[in-house]
Amino acid sequence: MPFVSSRALFLLAFIGCLLVMLGALYLEHVVGLEPCPLCVVQRICVILFGLVCLLAALQGPGLLGQRLYALLLLLLAAAGGGTAARQVYLQTVPADQLPACIPPLDYLMDALPFQEIVRVVLHGSADCAEVSWTLFTLSLPEWSLLAFAGMLLFGLVQLLRRA
Numbered sequence: 001m002p003f004v005s006s007r008a009l010f011l012l013a014f015i016g017c018l019l020v021m022l023g024a025l026y027l028e029h030v031v032g033l034e035p036c037p038l039c040v041v042q043r044i045c046v047i048l049f050g051l052v053c054l055l056a057a058l059q060g061p062g063l064l065g066q067r068l069y070a071l072l073l074l075l076l077a078a079a080g081g082g083t084a085a086r087q088v089y090l091q092t093v094p095a096d097q098l099p100a101c102i103p104p105l106d107y108l109m110d111a112l113p114f115q116e117i118v119r120v121v122l123h124g125s126a127d128c129a130e131v132s133w134t135l136f137t138l139s140l141p142e143w144s145l146l147a148f149a150g151m152l153l154f155g156l157v158q159l160l161r162r163a
Contacts (some may be wrong), residue, residue, distance in 0.1 A: 006066050006158060008055035013073075013154050020147055027140070033132055037105055037121040038087045042144050045080030049073060049151055063162065065133030070159035077155055081148035086122065087141035091131055 024043060027033045035043065056069040102108070107131045131139045138146075 003161075005060075006161065007057050007060040009154075010053045010069070011157065013151075014053040014057055016150075017046050017053065020046050021050070031104045033140075036087075036130075037082050037102065038090075039140070039144075040105065041083045041121060042080050042087075042141075042148075045076050045083070048146070049080070052076065066161075067159055070155050073155035073158065074152065077148050077151035081145060081152060082146055083122065084145040084147050088139070088145055091139060091141065143155050 021043065024039075024046075025034070028035060037103055054067060056066070059065065061069060102120055103111075105117075105121070108120060112120070134140075135143065
């Protein structure tokens, strides 16, 4: 029984990322949910993951290239999963122990150096802890964490599979 080519798997992962982003944009523009800074970081990780998958699908790499792409995908999935896990954690913290709302990202970019922006954004705020939408009792950050777990699994499969 022939295995599916790595090129086809990369294309399938790209389509999965595209669907995740379409869902996020639907929730933002149709349902009216505004993304918090941690959500924006997760979106960036999904977009970068998808672009790397698209590049790998277009290139059709050999075994070494497949493994290099897989390592990059693992890093992106871990970064996105880490921010999603941080947001899930913030949702469990009592509201009085959360930091106050942070200013919009465009203001932070004008007012602070890059390292400080990263620290402030990754620290999270009360905005990031608000549960405003659920599906099957899971919040958006929990769904995001599941998606990043799938991305991690995909990266591991691509890393360990033979060409």
